[in-house]
Amino acid sequence: MRNFLSERVVGLEPSGIRKFFDIVSEMPDAISLGVGEPDFDTPWRIREEGIYSLERGKTFYTSNAGLKELRYEISEYLERKYQLVYHPCHEILVTVGGSEGIDVAMRTILNPGDEVIIVQPCFVSYVACVIMAGGVPVTVSLKEEDKFKLKKEQLEAAVTDKTKAIIISFPNNPTGAVMTKEELEPIADFAHEHDLMVISDEIYSELTYGHEHFSIAALPEMKDRSIVINGFSKAFAMTGWRLGYVAAPREIMKQMIKVHQFCIMAAPTTSQYAAIEAMRSCDDEVAEMRTAYNQRRRFLIHEFKRMGLDCFEPEGAFYIFPSIKKFGMTSEQFATQLLKEEKVAIVPGSAFGKCGEGYLRVSYAYSIEELKEALGRLERFIKRLEK
Numbered sequence: 277m278r279n280f281l282s283e284r285v286v287g288l289e290p291s292g293i294r295k296f297f298d299i300v301s302e303m304p305d306a307i308s309l310g311v312g313e314p315d316f317d318t319p320w321r322i323r324e325e326g327i328y329s330l331e332r333g334k335t336f337y338t339s340n341a342g343l344k345e346l347r348y349e350i351s352e353y354l355e356r357k358y359q360l361v362y363h364p365c366h367e368i369l370v371t372v373g374g375s376e377g378i379d380v381a382m383r384t385i386l387n388p389g390d391e392v393i394i395v396q397p398c399f400v401s402y403v404a405c406v407i408m409a410g411g412v413p414v415t416v417s418l419k420e421e422d423k424f425k426l427k428k429e430q431l432e433a434a435v436t437d438k439t440k441a442i443i444i445s446f447p448n449n450p451t452g453a454v455m456t457k458e459e460l461e462p463i464a465d466f467a468h469e470h471d472l473m474v475i476s477d478e479i480y481s482e483l484t485y486g487h488e489h490f491s492i493a494a495l496p497e498m499k500d501r502s503i504v505i506n507g508f509s510k511a512f513a514m515t516g517w518r519l520g521y522v523a524a525p526r527e528i529m530k531q532m533i534k535v536h537q538f539c540i541m542a543a544p545t546t547s548q549y550a551a552i553e554a555m556r557s558c559d560d561e562v563a564e565m566r567t568a569y570n571q572r573r574r575f576l577i578h579e580f581k582r583m584g585l586d587c588f589e590p591e592g593a594f595y596i597f598p599s600i601k602k603f604g605m606t607s608e609q610f611a612t613q614l615l616k617e618e619k620v621a622i623v624p625g626s627a628f629g630k631c632g633e634g635y636l637r638v639s640y641a642y643s644i645e646e647l648k649e650a651l652g653r654l655e656r657f658i659k660r661l662e663k
């Protein structure tokens with residue numbers, strides 16, 4: 277029999293996170309600080325709207341782009357929160373999570389051989405989505421000494437005449453770094469100078485601790501060269517509802533909707549009804565979750581310092597990215613040994629790109645009690661290493 281598999285797919289690296297959690301799932305007494313999803317239940321009023329939609333028999337496909345009512349709410353929300361102005365009928369697409377948003381964005385803009393600059397460390401799907409869309413990923417490595425913020429000079433070193441787009445994500449998974457308006461301005465200048473599209477994954481936009489999120493698409497003349505990806509998973513604790521959205525200029529959206537239509541048809545109907553409520557009236561619930569994450573963030577920063585672990589202070593998302601370089605082990609060795617000896621699961625930084633080597637991604641989407649228990653075990657482990 278011949279080989280039926282696509283070389284492109286066979287060549288993809290499996291997600292470093294999944295590989296690790298396959299081991300964890302076999303260990304019932306392991307504590308995990310690895311998962312990137314809120315530990316909170318979806319706020320009740322959102323769940324209630326989902327249930328109510330089912331009671332009313334709303335079990336049919338919605339329009340391809342998503343419920344009009346939801347798109348109007350998303351449009352108002354983006355303007356109210358981030359000064360982003362998108363037309364609900366022509367510039368917003370409701371997707372199956374931010375994950376689908378990343379995929380359709382790449383497949384809509386890339387021709388074979390187009391290069392996309394991927395700023396690492398970053399979420400695991402960007403490289404794979406670029407490759408699956410026929411593009412070529414070109415990585416740029418962020419540095420701890422720059423507080424994991426992107427510098428224009430780094431992009432200058434990576435751009436070629438084949439570069440078509442850059443993908444950025446702030447607040448960042450896995451570092452927790454954010455970029456302010458002033459820090460994004462040179463990146464926007466770079467996009468103009470080289471005539472590039474910016475794909476901005478803003479899925480953690482609600483989770484900043486200090487300054488408000490700012491979207492690069494809100495800078496002058498950036499809307500036409502930006503694709504903004506966002507969703508309900510992180511802000512509203514709705515990972516399992518599988519709902520996100522993309523905002524993009526009309527000409528791009530006209531094409532993107534075809535990709536979505538032929539692959540997905542429409543995002544889940546129940547989730548869309550529930551999400552209307554999320555957009556409309558859940559600011560207080562989101563603020564409560566943000567306060568809880570912030571307490572945990574401060575607790576971890578304090579504890580890591582006390583334990584002598586070097587740690588960049590994150591300002592967004594729900595991750596912290598301590599350095600383990602001083603132990604002379606790779607992130608994977610450290611994480612594997614920690615899991616074996618103390619049954620604590622933490623994702624190696626290298627799962628987010630080569631430059632994540634020497635770090636761990638600790639998620640604080642866990643209760644303070646779980647964090648305390650896990651940190652106690654981690655401290656014991658570190659003390660043994662230091663002997």
Ligand SMILES: Cc1ncc(COP(=O)(O)O)c(C=O)c1O
Pocket residue numbers: 312372373374375376399445449477479506507508509515519520
């Ligand atoms: C940076 C980033 N983007 C996108 C996603 C995908 O989220 P979802 O598909 O649940 O909206 C994640 C999930 O962890 C993420 O961390």
